[in-house]
Amino acid sequence: MAVKIRLMRVGKKKQPTYRVVVSDSRSPRDGRFIEILGQYEPRREPSLINIDADSALAWIEKGAQPTEQAGKILAIAGVWDSYQAKHGKPAACKPKPRTSAPKPKAATE
Secondary structure (H helix, E strand, O other): OOEEEEEEEEEEOOEEEEEEEEEEOOOOOOOOOOEEEEEEEOOOOOOEEEEOHHHHHHHHHHOOEEOHHHHHHHHHHOHHHHHHHHHOOOOOOOOOOOOOOOOOOOOOO
């Protein structure tokens, strides 16, 4: 079973808030989940990020792979730093830094 750490959308229309959850990768975005790790509210100023770091760290150690957005939230919450401090090496699933859009290839004629 492939386990993912991802965002689950909750809230009213056009007013999103998200739960950071651990779920089976085959389940739908807002469907079944295994555990709630925290919440993310992007509409607040500044954004609210509330993550249970111990639980998130335990799931990463078990092999759960975060999605790109969930990985950024975990990095802000300090979960990646605590993983590196505990194991002495960077996490294998750490999100890659975002780069600029790929350049279009020139048409060859």
